[in-house]
Amino acid sequence: MDANEARDHLEMVDRILANAGDRPVRIIPGLLIVWGLAAAIIDAGQQLYMQHIGGEAGMKAADIALLIGMISSIGVSVWLWRNHRYERISIVEQRMARTMGAVWFTVIVSAFAQPVVFAGWGGAAVWSMGGAIMMLMAGFNGDRRGLVGGLILLASVLIANYVTPHAPGYALAAGFIMGYALPGVLYQFKPPHGNA
C-alpha cells in the first residue's frame, strides 16, 4: 500500500463515519399516531368521566371503549413493530430503543400506583412525561420534530396544572395530539433524512 492509497482509504473511512453521525434517529410513525390518539382519547374520556358527562351508561360504555382502545393499540403496535422493514439500525437507535423500553416499562408499572401514589391527573401526567422523554430523546439526537413534540408534551403537563378543574384532561389530550400523533403524521409523510 502506498501513501496515496492509504490517504484514499482513510478519507473514505472519515467520510463514512461523518455520514453516520449525520443520520437522525428514526421512529416508526404509526406507533406515534396510534399511541398519541389512544392517549388523547383516554385523557379526554377521563375528563368527561370526571365531569359525569353522558350518564352512568355512557360512562360504562366509555370505560369499555377505553379498554378496547388500549388493547387494540398494543396489538397495532406489535404488528407495526414486527412488520416495519429497516435496512439499517444504528447503535444510537438500538440504545435509544432500549432506553425507551425502560421508560415505557416504568410508565406502565406506575399505572398500577393509582390512585394513591399518583392521584388525580398524576397517572395521566406520567404518560405524558414518558411521551415527552421519548420525543426529547429523538430531539436531542438531532430530530427537530421530536424536540418540538417533546416540548409540546411537557407544556401540556404544565398547562394542565394551571387550567380550571374542567380542563386538565383536555390539555393533556391536546398535548398527545399535537406533540405525539401530529409528529407521527409528519414522519409518515416526510421521513427524516436517511430513513432506510
Place this chain on the structure above:
Amino acid sequence: MDELLLSKIRLGVIAELLTAEWIAFSELQRATQTSNGNLGAHLGKLVDAGYVAEEKTFVNRRPQTRYRLTPAGRNAFVQHVREVQTLLANAGRS
C-alpha cells in the same frame, strides 16, 4: 497491516458497520456501490475471518440478510487504521 482490510470495499463495509447495530445486505450494497456478487464475495471473506456476523431473518415474509461487526472485526479495524496512519506519517517525514 491487515491483509483483509487492504481491500477498499471490505474496509468500507467495516467502516459502515462500525456505527451500526446491523445493516442489511441491500443497504450495504447501496452504501458501497458494488454489485451483488462482488459484495457477497467480500462479505463472505469477512464472515470467514470472524470480522462480521451474518444473520438471516424474515421481515414482512420477505427474507433479509443482516450483518453486524464482531469485536474481532472492530479490533482489526482499529489496528489497521492505526497502521495506515503510521504509514502516512512516515511517508510525510521522508
